[in-house]
Amino acid sequence: MTLRVGVIGGGQLARMMIAPAIELGVEIRVLAEAEGMSAALAATAVGDYTDAATVQAFAADVDVVTFDHEHVPQDVLRALVDAGVPVHPGPESLRFAQDKLVMRRRLAELGAPQPDWASVSAPDELARFLDDHGGRAVVKTPRGGYDGKGVKVVSSPDEVADWFAAFAGEALLVEELVDFRRELAQQVARRPSGEVVAYPVVETIQRDGVCAEVLAPAPDASEKLVEVAARLGRAIADGLGVTGMLAVELFETTDERILVNELAMRPHNSGHWTQDGAVTSQFEQHLRAVLDLPLGAPDVAGGAAVMVNILGGPQGAELSDRFAAAMAAHPLAKIHTYGKAPRPGRKVGHVNVVSDELDDAVYEARAAAAFFD
Amino acid sequence: MTLRVGVIGGGQLARMMIAPAIELGVEIRVLAEAEGMSAALAATAVGDYTDAATVQAFAADVDVVTFDHEHVPQDVLRALVDAGVPVHPGPESLRFAQDKLVMRRRLAELGAPQPDWASVSAPDELARFLDDHGGRAVVKTPRGGYDGKGVKVVSSPDEVADWFAAFAGEALLVEELVDFRRELAQQVARRPSGEVVAYPVVETIQRDGVCAEVLAPAPDASEKLVEVAARLGRAIADGLGVTGMLAVELFETTDERILVNELAMRPHNSGHWTQDGAVTSQFEQHLRAVLDLPLGAPDVAGGAAVMVNILGGPQGAELSDRFAAAMAAHPLAKIHTYGKAPRPGRKVGHVNVVSDELDDAVYEARAAAAFFD
Known part of the structure; x- marks a missing residue:
């Protein structure tokens, strides 16, 4: 039987699962919040994810239910589990992503370093x-x-x-208020049967509280830092029973410690670089993980990868209006768009560049993304 | 306006255009021959591509018409052009791919080396x-x-x-009957406004007349060979007015010449490695070219890439039945499937592996593909 993954939520994270699903030959079905969302091409249903009956009906003919976001209520999730539907990540794990106090308490129990x-x-x-x-x-x-x-x-x-x-x-x-040198993110994937793989830790640059850029792997990261971050990611995935992709947002302090800032239990903006810069993208990895298939190699596929978000986009225009100019100037740029109308501050796309030299990748990605301002 | 590409033919080549179309934010519409074909996810119409009215109706609301195959009759193509629809490659060029005698005559005029x-x-x-x-x-x-x-x-x-x-x-x-050392393929992309980019020449290995493996770049190719092949590819694309992807299948003779064997004016099996091994895949490149957008970099993204076709597939089973075993053994393997039922000799998928070392890529790709026998 063709493998079928049901994704609750029709945003860009669901959208970006479609490409690897097509290539693998996994059928992806999306329960979107409305018509015309980012993942519209795979939206087999439109409905309210807080309504148990809607979600149950959607889940009836998929092999596993997973998510574009972490907002599905616990009672809806538990009803699915009670009905025998595999849900990854499961409600017990998602609780830690849904409630930051619950997360802080659990991380404290695990001995994870925190502010x-x-x-x-x-x-x-x-x-x-x-x-x-x-x-x-x-x-x-x-x-x-x-x-x-x-x-x-x-x-x-x-x-x-x-x-x-x-x-x-x-x-x-x-x-x-942590005195941090920079922000990092550690992604890991974990499958129900327990296998975990860790991506290289990356540097994330926020602007106005929103992810603006990601440098992968994190520049000038010591072997020790890479190892400690990967171990922490694995420990949290195991400790919280996460299935699918987990992103651990970290502070690197000025006194060289790492502290857990936030968690996300789904593909994450800090991993968009993997689409073009890793052997296995986070979106393919998430599908593999929730289907309990063996995980793919998380290795960096070129020397360095840089992701720059397109925030806002050209107001009163479409992203595609800028393709000709951006592509002519930047043949290395990989442009990803989310099918969303430009609006100030909105994440409407991103640009990835992979290069042997980090500096080149940073320059190319920023310059290409700037065409979409 | 969202850019819209109409693809005539619902096979695996159309299917593999869907992933890059989603990422770019290009709307792709496929006229499939039947329900449930490889490109079903984007099949907005099912109908007979030899029927002018069917094709005209399909073409009514796309920005450009292109192809999964070269079999659309000349009169149908010319009716589209007469109606003002951009068709790439156009009928004049496609004639050379549709009739091998016409192709041989034209290549002779161009002075291209031939058997x-x-x-x-x-x-x-x-x-x-x-x-x-x-x-x-x-x-x-x-x-x-x-x-x-x-x-x-x-x-x-x-x-x-x-x-x-x-x-x-x-x-x-x-x-x-050419006394050849091996077979090669040179791919180029050309856009209507004239820009051409050449991919590195690759080695293709056929079995029973069907492409079985591709090694990219062609091992032990001299700089001279790479240059001559690229120049020949460009000359043919220009000389035949090709728009979109062009594949030139070549013999490398035992006396170190290259001779043109066949032409294909569409993405081609010899370029499937580009999905994982080149900065710009042939499928994204084809979309860019037919939309007359600036072309992406054709560079190899890792040291070497190897593609092994899954021919036939597991009879009486599904490809996905073999995922767990293949993925567990080969975390570097990129598995691509075409949504087709296994049948002896049928192309049902392929495996790409990118590695610094050609030998490793060959081993991994062959071994991973063997799980689908």
Whole structure:
């Protein structure tokens, strides 16, 4: 029987699973939130992923259910599992990606290095944490945040008074403001039967809380750093029982430690470089992992790969209007678009460049992406 | 406006255009011969490509029409052009790929190196050619041949008496039996505005007249050979006005010449390695070329790439039944399948391996493909 993967969510991560699915000959079916989304070509259903009946119907004739995002409610996920549908990552694991307090507690149990953090239920608790951490800290809503949303640097509890109100009776997460040299990301893939492979740790560059660039492998990373990051990624994947792709966002501190910032249990922006720069892209790897197939080699396929996001895109125009100019100037650039209309700040595509020399890849990728401003 | 490419023919070549089309954000629409073909995911129409009205209707809302095969009749193509539809490659060029006698005549005009050949309308003419060429030669039907069909090595006109009967009033093509060391293929891409890029010349290994393996770049090829092959490819693309991908199948003779064997004006089996081994795959390149977009870099992305066809496949089973074993043993293997049921001799998929060392790539690709026997 043809293998069938059902993906909940029709965004660009689902879209980018389609190409490797076609090549492998895996049938991919997407439950999209609306018509005309990024993954429309594979959208066999359009519906509400918070509705158990909709999701059950979608899942009826696939071999495994996986995700474009981590927002499917626990009760919907558990109903699927109870009905005997393989769900990867499973609800137990996804809980750690859905709730940052649950994640922090579990990572603490695992002994994973983290920023100082606390669960704060009231302004005075937050005030105490601020006093203990130099007067400034990062407050996060435990659920619903992404791309910088639900994250705020504060020096007074007043600055998140609305969040305390909105999350009344629940706690917020507060974390120390880490003095970091740079941000890194460690991706691993893990399959249900336990095999894990680790990609090389990469450097990620954020702008306004959104991933802007990724350099792979992370420049000037010591062997020790590469090894420690890979081991940490594996330990978290094992410890949290993750199946599929896991991204561990890391701070590299000025005193040469790495601390876990965030987790994502799906393909991740920090791994888009793998489409052109790794033997096995994160999207093919995710399909293999959730189908419990042996994992592909995560090796870098050229000397260095650089990914630059196209954020916003040409307002009032289409990305394809810029193809001729960008392609003429940058024959090495691999242009990936998400079928989304340009809008300020929106992730609408990215450019990958693979080169023997990191500097060349950085230059080419930035210059090619700039054609889409 | 989103760019739209219409592909006539729903086979694996059309299928393999879908992945790069998704990534670029080009809409691909396929006119398939039947339901459930390789390119079914993009088959917006099913119909007869020899019927002008069917093809016209299909072409009504695409920016350019291109092909999975070269069999669309000239009158259908010319009707499209007359209706103002951009067709790439165009009918004038496709004629050279559709009729081997027309091709031989044109290559002779261009001064391209070829085997000795003749147009023979009757058995006695063939007998004379045989007498002049050591008693053996290759007879080809001018039209309708592929994968070894319509090609026969003969030592007497009697052996193709049925072809003379079937092509009554028309000529057959006869060619000298070339004493070749190996077979090569040179691919180039050319866009309507004239830009041409050449891929590195590759070695192709045939079995029973069907492409079995491709080694890229061609091992032990001198700089001179690489240059001569690329120049020949460019000259033919220019001389025949080809738009899109062109494959020139070559003999490398034992006295170190190259002679043109066959032409294909579309992505070609000799270029499947480019999916994983070149900066720009032949399928993305074909889309760029027919849309008259600037061409991508044709460079090899790793030291060497090897493609091994999956011919036949596991009879009575599915390719995916063998994934677990093949993937476990060969994490570097890139498996591509065509959505076709296994059948003796049928091309149902291929395996690419990219490696710094050709020998490793050959071993890995052969061993991985063997799991699908």
